[in-house]
Amino acid sequence: xxxxxxxxxxxxxxxxxxxxxxxxxxxxxxxxxxxxxxxxxxxxxxxxxxxxxxxxxxxxxxxxxxxxxxxxxxxxxxxxxxxxxxxxxxxxxxxxxxxxxxxxxxxxxxxxxxxxxxxxxxxxxxxxxxxxxxxxxxxxxxxxxxxxxxxxxxxxxxxxxxxxxxxxxxxxxxxxxxxxxxxxxxxxxxxxxxxxxxxxxxxxxxxxxxxxxxxxxxxxxxxxxxxxxxxxxxxxxxxxxxxxxxxxxxxxxxxxxxxxxxxxxxxxxxxxxxxxxxxxxxxxxxxxxxxxxxxxxxxxxxxxxxxxxxxxxxxxxxxxxxxxxxxxxxxxxxxxxxxxxxxxxxxx
Numbered sequence: 001x002x003x004x005x006x007x008x009x010x011x012x013x014x015x016x017x018x019x020x021x022x023x024x025x026x027x028x029x030x031x032x033x034x035x036x037x038x039x040x041x042x043x044x045x046x047x048x049x050x051x052x053x054x055x056x057x058x059x060x061x062x063x064x065x066x067x068x069x070x071x072x073x074x075x076x077x078x079x080x081x082x083x084x085x086x087x088x089x090x091x092x093x094x095x096x097x098x099x100x101x102x103x104x105x106x107x108x109x110x111x112x113x114x115x116x117x118x119x120x121x122x123x124x125x126x127x128x129x130x131x132x133x134x135x136x137x138x139x140x141x142x143x144x145x146x147x148x149x150x151x152x153x154x155x156x157x158x159x160x161x162x163x164x165x166x167x168x169x170x171x172x173x174x175x176x177x178x179x180x181x182x183x184x185x186x187x188x189x190x191x192x193x194x195x196x197x198x199x200x201x202x203x204x205x206x207x208x209x210x211x212x213x214x215x216x217x218x219x220x221x222x223x224x225x226x227x228x229x230x231x232x233x234x235x236x237x238x239x240x241x242x243x244x245x246x247x248x249x250x251x252x253x254x255x256x257x258x259x260x261x262x263x264x265x266x267x268x269x270x271x272x273x274x275x276x277x278x279x280x281x282x283x284x285x286x287x288x289x290x291x292x293x294x295x296x297x298x299x300x301x302x303x304x305x306x307x308x309x310x311x312x313x314x315x316x317x318x319x320x321x322x323x324x325x326x327x328x329x330x331x332x333x334x335x336x337x338x339x340x341x342x343x344x345x346x347x348x
Contacts, residue, residue: 024054025133031106031239031293032061034280039065039103040078041273047104061104071099071246079274082246084124086267096124096261096269098247102131108239108293109200109281116244116273117191118153118161122258123250126153126271128194132168132238140172140226147236149203150179151194154249156258157181158188163205163213165220167234172227178234182212191274198236199285239293242278246271 039045047064049055056067072083084096107130118126132147150164164179186192186207197204205213220235222228246269249257261269282288283295292298 024057026057029057031108031133033105033290033292034107034110034278035105036110036278036280036287036289038275038277040275041066041075041080041101042078043075046073046075046080046101056102056104059104064104067102067104069100069102069243071097073099073101074270079272081270081272082126082244084119084246084248084261084269086261086263092260093251095251096248098245100243100245100247101273103242103276106239106241106293107198107278107280108237108295109198109285109291111195111197111277111279111281111287112242113193113195113277114151114242114244114273115191115193115275116271118158118188119246119269119271120155120158120188121262121269122155123248123254123261124155124269125247125249125257127151127243127245127247128196129243129245130196130198130236130240131243132236132240134168134238136168138171138173141175143173145170145173147238147240149196149198149236149240151196151205153188154257155261156256159185161186161194161207161212165203165215165234165236167228167236168238169232170222170227170234172222172224174223174227174234177223182207184212191272199281200237200283201285203235242276244271244273244276 045063045065047055047059047067049067049069051070053069056069059067066080072085074081074083080101082099082101084098086096087094090096112130114128116126116128128151130147130149135144135146137143138145145166145168147168148164148166150162152162152164154162160181162179162181166173166178182205193206193208195204195206195209197206201217203215204211215235217233217235220233222234228234248261250259250261254260279287280289280291282291283297
């Protein structure tokens with residue numbers, strides 16, 4: 001049976017336009033251990049944030065593998081389809097409502113493989129990334145930055161998926177200078193295994209086991225002298241969540257993503273994700289069952305910190321009550337602002 005979960009699009013603001021000091025992270029919060037596993041998308045393993053990004057820091061990782069951060073996702077068996085929806089009464093300049101799912105656990109150096117079939121319509125972007133909670137202002141470009149590694153499949157040319165990488169230490173995001181499309185075509189009409197192999201000394205992007213790009217830490221440098229102090233690498237090193245998403249890039253990034261989105265009578269485009277496999281690395285890049293994301297090698301406490309309690313119906317193992325559906329009109333308003341903000345992170 002298909003079960004659709006709807007979360008408030010307002011939660012997107014925590015990713016794309018967060019406060020530089022990220023005050024929602026409790027002082028006692030620990031990113032915990034990377035745990036090697038294959039994660040499917042059983043609906044009971046998904047926790048609905050329902051518009052409260054702060055709630056992710058109190059989710060019990062032993063019970064939930066995922067958070068549905070915002071948007072619409074359809075769960076069938078072990079598969080999650082992220083849905084881009086056309087808002088009711090939308091004009092030609094109204095972006096579709098995006099959706100995002102994140103892991104509850106963090107990784108810091110791991111081989112991560114996601115099997116999914118991307119959406120292929122113009123303007124629609126399907127992503128599989130790592131993303132650190134910690135952020136800071138890049139003063140030259142006037143944007144927040146974080147440690148991030150990307151696979152992005154862009155509807156304008158879905159046969160050429162794109163890679164990208166960001167670092168929290170830069171003062172200039174240097175958009176368009178650290179990524180781009182792969183050099184050969186894939187068949188975007190079928191599912192593929194997309195891999196981010198993030199080690200302490202390199203990142204390797206692969207599709208179906210075939211290496212598409214390798215970035216060595218020893219060679220990863222800023223392009224502009226003012227971006228990073230001399231000698232420091234353009235390389236992510238912070239504990240990060242794994243995230244998957246679908247969003248509308250047609251309005252603000254149409255030249256990159258394609259435009260307009262060719263909406264049909266269903267008013268929906270979907271990207272089904274089958275599973276994500278995580279193989280954690282220790283400090284010597286050996287695959288291990290479990291490793292602390294602070295690099296200490298010690299098991300960390302898994303008990304979530306005590307924060308203000310959430311409403312009861314937010315704790316129902318990823319299901320939603322009528323209140324969530326009743327607020328769908330609010331989602332329509334918030335999603336447009338959310339998706340426009342997300343587009344600012346795209347690389348042209």
